[in-house]
Structures are given as C-alpha cells and as structure tokens.
Amino acid sequence: MMAREASVPGVGSHRFFLEGMHGEPEARVDLSPISHQLRRVLRLDAGSVITLLDGCGAAFPTRIELLAAGQATGIVLGREPALGEPSVELTLYQCVPKGDRFAWILQKGTEIGVSRFAPVISSRTVVRPAERLLPKYERWRAVVREAAEQSRRGRLPVVEEPLRWAGALERVRGLGLFAWEEADANSANWQARAADSAAVSLLVGPEGGITKEEAAAAQAMGWLPVSLGPRILRSETAAIAAAALVMHFAGELG
Secondary structure (H helix, E strand, O other), rough: HHHHHOOOOOOOOOEEOOOOOOOOOEEEEEEEHHHHHHHOOOOOOOOEEEEEEEEEEEEEEEEEEEEEEEEEEEEEEEOOOOOOOOEEEEEEEEEEOOOOHHHHHHHHHHHHOEEEEEEEOOOOOOOOOOOOOOHHHHHHHHHHHHHOOOOOOOOOEEEEOEEEHHHHOOOOOOOOEEEOOOOOOOHHHHHHHHHHOOEEEEEOOOOOOOOHHHHHHHHHHHEEEEEEOOOOOOOOHHHHHHHHHHHHHHHHHO
C-alpha cells in the first residue's frame, strides 16, 4: 500500500538529493539538511510526501514525519529506480568562460542531460591558472544539484577537476567531438555516430576559439571536429547547442 500511495500522480513531486541516502522501506531518515527548504521555502507540513534521491539512480518516496526549525525526519515508503537519466553518457569538456557563464553552462547542461562536466584551460582561456577555479567548486556543485532536482534527474552530474587542453584530450570517453568553426560541415557523419554511441565526449573552446595547433592535437588523438553551422556562437551558446544536438541524435529529446 505504501509504495502504491507514493506513486500517485503529484505525490512526492518535490525531489531532493540527500547525501548518504540508503534507506529501506519503513526506515526513518534524517531530513535535517533540507529542513529549511521543506519548511520555509516549500512550506510543506508533516504528512507530505517527497522523493529522496541517492545520486546513484535510486529514488525513495518518503513521508515527512517531523518538521520543525532546524530538524526534520521522514519515513521511507519504498525504493524505485529514479527516472530522468539519458541512455547516453555525455561528458562536456568546457573551456572556462569569463564571469559566471560556467555556472550557467552547468545549470543548462544538467537540465539537458550532461553526465559530467570538466572545466578546461586552453591557450586562449581568460581564467587561469587552474587554482583560481577551485574556490568556485562548492557553488558549482550546488548549481548542479539544484538543476538536477528541478529537471528530475536520477543521478548527480559530476564536476571534475580542472584540466589543461592536453589533459582533456587524454580523458576522452567514447566518441570524442570538438566544436570548431573551421570544421567542414560534411567532413564527418558525427550525427549517426553519436546516435550509436553509449558515451560521447564534447569539447568546447573558449571565447577566443580553438587554435589550429589545438585542433591538430585533438584530431591526432582521435577527436572529430564538428561544425555548429555558419554562425559564430559564444562559448556558452556552443556548449548548450552542441549538447542538445548530441541528446537529440541519441533520441533523448523526442
């Protein structure tokens, strides 16, 4: 009965990734880390049903048992597979743009279905050295978490350590693609290859673009240059447009 109740449409529509979540049905779980959000932001009450996620593909419909200032507990109603994960594992290697644009890429990329993000420093990247990025990781991971909850993801996308261009090329997972304005639009049938790939790595350059030397190094490592059309896109626009195309050809947006 509990599992059926939790699956009623609209019940448990609020989703939260909870670190260390591994409860079994009828187990009591500590909701204190999200008590403020439950009580003050969403204004839920004891008896409301939410969905907890372990970040590894499992979902736990949970009834709030106690909700007070700074503390909350719940009773796990069941365990089920978390939906919302794409069949293709997409890793986005993104040369870090200036300002707060990388956080925007994390948010939108998570919504589209990116599984991993890796900030990259190339020869034309404005933000350098890599140590300047480390203080941003706490906020970046918070952005990913919130976007994953909002978009009903079943797993938390990973934000990897900063990489230099050569290091990113060596980390290719599956089919490697890099967006380059000088690529021949007809040089590679990458759409069909992306549709048949279980894993795709996408590399996007900085505001100043990818140098010919960097492009040559990528191709020497087996990465395919791809065109995103006749217009020059901003780095963050190219990242989301390319990620959306990969998901489209993989059948994840239809």
